[in-house]
Amino acid sequence: MNPDGITAAVGESRPRIEGRLKVTGAARYTADVPVAGLAHGWVVTATVSRGRIRDIDAGEALAQPGVLGVLDHRNARRLNPDAGQYFGPDRSLPLLQDEVVAYAGRPIALVVAETPEQARAAAATVRVTYDAEPHDIEFSLAHPAARPASTLFGPEADTGDLEAELAASALVVDEVYHTPEENHSAMEPHVATAWWQDGHLHALDSDQGPFGISQVMASLFLIDPERAHIRAEHVGGGFGGKTVCGPQLILAAMAAEHFGRPVRVALTRRQVFLATGSRPPTEQRVRIGADADGRFRAVHHHAAFALSPLAEYIEWCTEQARTLYAAPAIRTELTAVPLDLLPPCSMRGPGATPGSFAFESAVDEVAERLGIDPLRLRLLNQPEVGPVSGRPFSSRRLVACLQEGARRFGWAQRDPRPRVRREGDLLVGTGVAAVAFIAGVFPSSATITAETDGTFSVRIGATDIGTGARTALIAVAADALGVGVERIRMHIGDSDLGMAAGAGGSRGTTSCAFAIVETAKALREKLAGATTPVTASVDTTPLINWRPDEDRYTYSAVFAEVTVDVATGEVRVRRLLGMFAVGRVINPLLARSQLIGGMIGGLSMALHEEGVRDPVTGRLVTADFAGYHISAHADVPGIEADFVADYEPQDPSGFNGLGEIGNAGVAAAIANAVWHATGTRHRTLPISLGRVVESVAAQDRPQAVGVA
Amino acid sequence: MTDNGRGEIETRSEISLRVNDVDYRVAVDNRRTLLDAVRDDLGLTGTKKGCDHGQCGACTVLLGGRRVLSCLTLAVAAEGAAVTTVEGLAGDGELRPIQEAFVRLDGFQCGFCTPGQLCSAVGMLAEHAAGWPSAVTRDGSPERTPELTEEEIRERMSGNLCRCSAYPSIVRAILEASAREAVAG
Numbered sequence: 071m072n073p074d075g076i077t078a079a080v081g082e083s084r085p086r087i088e089g090r091l092k093v094t095g096a097a098r099y100t101a102d103v104p105v106a107g108l109a110h111g112w113v114v115t116a117t118v119s120r121g122r123i124r125d126i127d128a129g130e131a132l133a134q135p136g137v138l139g140v141l142d143h144r145n146a147r148r149l150n151p152d153a154g155q156y157f158g159p160d161r162s163l164p165l166l167q168d169e170v171v172a173y174a175g176r177p178i179a180l181v182v183a184e185t186p187e188q189a190r191a192a193a194a195t196v197r198v199t200y201d202a203e204p205h206d207i208e209f210s211l212a213h214p215a216a217r218p219a220s221t222l223f224g225p226e227a228d229t230g231d232l233e234a235e236l237a238a239s240a241l242v243v244d245e246v247y248h249t250p251e252e253n254h255s256a257m258e259p260h261v262a263t264a265w266w267q268d269g270h271l272h273a274l275d276s277d278q279g280p281f282g283i284s285q286v287m288a289s290l291f292l293i294d295p296e297r298a299h300i301r302a303e304h305v306g307g308g309f310g311g312k313t314v315c316g317p318q319l320i321l322a323a324m325a326a327e328h329f330g331r332p333v334r335v336a337l338t339r340r341q342v343f344l345a346t347g348s349r350p351p352t353e354q355r356v357r358i359g360a361d362a363d364g365r366f367r368a369v370h371h372h373a374a375f376a377l378s379p380l381a382e383y384i385e386w387c388t389e390q391a392r393t394l395y396a397a398p399a400i401r402t403e404l405t406a407v408p409l410d411l412l413p414p415c416s417m418r419g420p421g422a423t424p425g426s427f428a429f430e431s432a433v434d435e436v437a438e439r440l441g442i443d444p445l446r447l448r449l450l451n452q453p454e455v456g457p458v459s460g461r462p463f464s465s466r467r468l469v470a471c472l473q474e475g476a477r478r479f480g481w482a483q484r485d486p487r488p489r490v491r492r493e494g495d496l497l498v499g500t501g502v503a504a505v506a507f508i509a510g511v512f513p514s515s516a517t518i519t520a521e522t523d524g525t526f527s528v529r530i531g532a533t534d535i536g537t538g539a540r541t542a543l544i545a546v547a548a549d550a551l552g553v554g555v556e557r558i559r560m561h562i563g564d565s566d567l568g569m570a571a572g573a574g575g576s577r578g579t580t581s582c583a584f585a586i587v588e589t590a591k592a593l594r595e596k597l598a599g600a601t602t603p604v605t606a607s608v609d610t611t612p613l614i615n616w617r618p619d620e621d622r623y624t625y626s627a628v629f630a631e632v633t634v635d636v637a638t639g640e641v642r643v644r645r646l647l648g649m650f651a652v653g654r655v656i657n658p659l660l661a662r663s664q665l666i667g668g669m670i671g672g673l674s675m676a677l678h679e680e681g682v683r684d685p686v687t688g689r690l691v692t693a694d695f696a697g698y699h700i701s702a703h704a705d706v707p708g709i710e711a712d713f714v715a716d717y718e719p720q721d722p723s724g725f726n727g728l729g730e731i732g733n734a735g736v737a738a739a740i741a742n743a744v745w746h747a748t749g750t751r752h753r754t755l756p757i758s759l760g761r762v763v764e765s766v767a768a769q770d771r772p773q774a775v776g777v778a
Numbered sequence: 779m780t781d782n783g784r785g786e787i788e789t790r791s792e793i794s795l796r797v798n799d800v801d802y803r804v805a806v807d808n809r810r811t812l813l814d815a816v817r818d819d820l821g822l823t824g825t826k827k828g829c830d831h832g833q834c835g836a837c838t839v840l841l842g843g844r845r846v847l848s849c850l851t852l853a854v855a856a857e858g859a860a861v862t863t864v865e866g867l868a869g870d871g872e873l874r875p876i877q878e879a880f881v882r883l884d885g886f887q888c889g890f891c892t893p894g895q896l897c898s899a900v901g902m903l904a905e906h907a908a909g910w911p912s913a914v915t916r917d918g919s920p921e922r923t924p925e926l927t928e929e930e931i932r933e934r935m936s937g938n939l940c941r942c943s944a945y946p947s948i949v950r951a952i953l954e955a956s957a958r959e960a961v962a963g
């Protein structure tokens with residue numbers, strides 16, 4: 071196993087390989103790479119939510135110093151209207167093609183100049199007039215345009231006789247939950263630099279998967295896929311927001327071609343909010359019927375999300391209902407509501423994050439109304455096999471997460487009554503939530519060369535957007551080759567490295583690790599007796615079992631303690647503990663960081679984040695970090711994330727992804743803790759000051775004061 | 779824009795910048811921020827632009843030892859002052875204690891906010907050592923240097939957003955490095 075006498079790298083905590091570059095400012099992100107002859111594009115976005123452009127008057131802009139020109143639908147090149155990505159054709163991708171405006175924030179012109187200041191100043195002078203049409207951004211589950219969502223992720227669940235089981239239940243919880251539009255807000259705004267050479271498109275782009283993006287660009291520009299070369303060496307976060315082909319790249323490529331020189335398009339922070347997709351708002355009705363002893367009889371989760379008519383999309387909120395608990399009858403329904411908005415974009419823990427807020431809040435309401443400990447209720451309803459699929463689980467360590475978490479958190483000492491713990495003006499409460507997050511791999515390919523100097527060059531189109539993929543994959547390669555990590559040269563972040571899964575769906579590292587392990591195996595066979603260099607390549611597409619006979623998930627249990635200030639309505643998280651079952655952990659130091667980061671994202675969602683649109687104009691009014699608060703240092707307490715021992719049998723190395731599960735569950739745990747503190751259920755996120763103050767004030771009327 | 783006396787509008791100025799102990803003479807657009815000047819004119823791209831708006835802290839540099847948001851500082855206004863960027867934090871190939879602690883304790887993920895966090899931490903430690911209180915300091919009397927607790931660090935570092943949310947490790951790294959930083963100065 072280990073010819074070099076090297077101890078296994080997988081399982082060891084190691085700092086990031088690029089750490090030194092990142093703390094000295096030497097790591098080059100997209101906008102840091104100098105390119106000779108660079109021109110700068112400044113985006114002009116639409117200010118109406120629906121309508122037609124009557125005129126774009128760029129006369130003044132064109133007369134300004136340094137301005138090379140203005141691209142809009144009248145002079146831009148044609149793009150393939152059928153280009154698309156994961157969910158099929160995306161009609162929002164072809165920019166500057168016609169005068170139609172389908173959502174506010176749509177890029178409608180690009181001013182290109184020698185310097186960013188010139189481009190910006192000129193863009194401010196562009197006069198756009200519209201023939202506005204009435205828009206509709208009023209999201210609700212009952213919207214007349216609501217339709218069943220795509221079933222690309224599988225058919226809806228419908229087992230047992232739901233209505234009969236509900237009728238036979240001692241208790242039925244039937245509540246509606248809301249989550250708002252939320253923005254990924256990676257700290258690096260979307261930026262791309264593009265140039266053309268001999269019919270080839272070259273671009274540096276801030277994205278989560280340069281290979282996939284190169285395929286979309288090739289399709290959009292109708293060029294041979296081999297002619298699109300996209301690089302993303304260091305990426306300043308993504309969280310899903312950079313999984314789709316972004317307007318920065320499309321516009322930079324169009325302008326580079328038009329003006330015959332390299333062009334950089336950097337979205338401003340405001341434009342990131344306006345012109346790139348967000349997590350859509352959701353409205354979710356959950357019905358749970360239970361016997362008096364707490365056993366579930368019926369589970370019904372009906373979730374609706376907003377999308378755009380321009381592209382298909384799935385916010386799969388109903389995943390928890392089909393796998394977390396056993397019940398004789400389970401039904402899921404997913405509804406899509408097309409509105410005059412830009413297409414949404416998967417955001418960390420898509421579906422599971424808003425979905426588990428609703429579902430795990432409803433489960434808590436069952437516990438509350440039956441007077442059963444919420445942890446015990448969850449343990450009581452654990453399934454033996456997939457409640458809907460009927461298949462066994464490949465590994466299911468959720469009970470271990472719940473029990474170990476409860477032990478560390480001190481759950482046994484918890485007084486179940488709400489609103490009985492006061493510390494001065496503060497009410498104190500604790501809450502719990504459980505999560506199941508689907509796991510698996512996407513096809514990827516890797517190439518490994520055994521070099522003559524004894525090193526191994528590993529080439530794989532992976533991306534490290536802060537996940538630690540580069541460092542993790544080095545450890546995986548070292549173990550698979552049976553050598554020390556110092557002998558691995560890892561090359562990632564370039565579409566020319568071959569087909570590979572992007573950093574998304576909690577599958578980037580697992581998919582790439584699988585490809586590396588298989589390639590290492592092939593290389594070791596070839597190496598026997600051969601003279602170096604020797605190269606092996608493997609594409610995992612034919613190796614993936616798409617219909618495994620066991621359900622593959624990762625799990626978590628989240629415990630939260632909050633304080634609620636009765637006077638101000640401020641909710642603060644005092645403690646947050648997450649226990650995770652995520653397969654074998656490659657690098658505990660980095661994995662813990664990623665999970666803690668996810669948990670803070672969940673905290674931020676629970677308490678702060680809310681995209682608000684002006685109903686009159688349809689425009690996002692929270693398009694900066696003043697209007698859209700994301701958790702800052704002072705919002706974040708000490709947070710603990712840890713693992714229960716786990717091994718995924720469907721992966722040759724026992725791995726599963728963990729990029730997203732950290733987010734899910736946290737909002738429900740916090741909301742449940744807020745109920746425990748105040749006696750009030752918050753079914754709408756975020757649990758902001760105003761919402762809390764109103765409900766606390768209602769409770770604080772003399773007759774309603776709780777036991778202090 | 780200024781009139782140069784000949785009726786022409788001057789939109790550029792030639793200025794001297796002293797960055798990381800190196801003197802530069804550059805001609806900049808008067809509208810150019812210090813952030814864009816260090817990045818694009820001096821090629822010091824370690825300093826990052828997260829919002830260009832004074833709302834995220836990614837662009838934090840030290841100006842005369844004090845933390846400033848370089849996106850809200852015009853380059854022409856920084857003429858003559860000593861600027862320190864992330865590239866200037868390490869001495870002669872050696873990481874300085876706070877940088878070493880960030881790497882070892884994983885005080886970042888994507889690393890995009892990191893240059894700002896580091897510069898901000900160095901400036902913050904100096905403010906603290908000078909006895910400046912913060913909003914969470916209980917006893918703000920000038921004779922007392924407040925104890926550097928996790929709560930103090932969180933409060934004082936709240937201008938530096940990190941969407942990867944490496945916050946707990948950042949705080950740990952700052953706390954751990956603070957004593958050695960004080961010596962390193």
Ligand code: FES
Pocket residue numbers: 826827828829830831832833834835836837838847848849850
């Ligand atoms: S870039 Fe200066 S504060 Fe955000």
Ligand code: FES
Pocket residue numbers: 257306307536885886887888889890891892939940941942943944
């Ligand atoms: S490390 Fe990614 S934003 Fe802080």
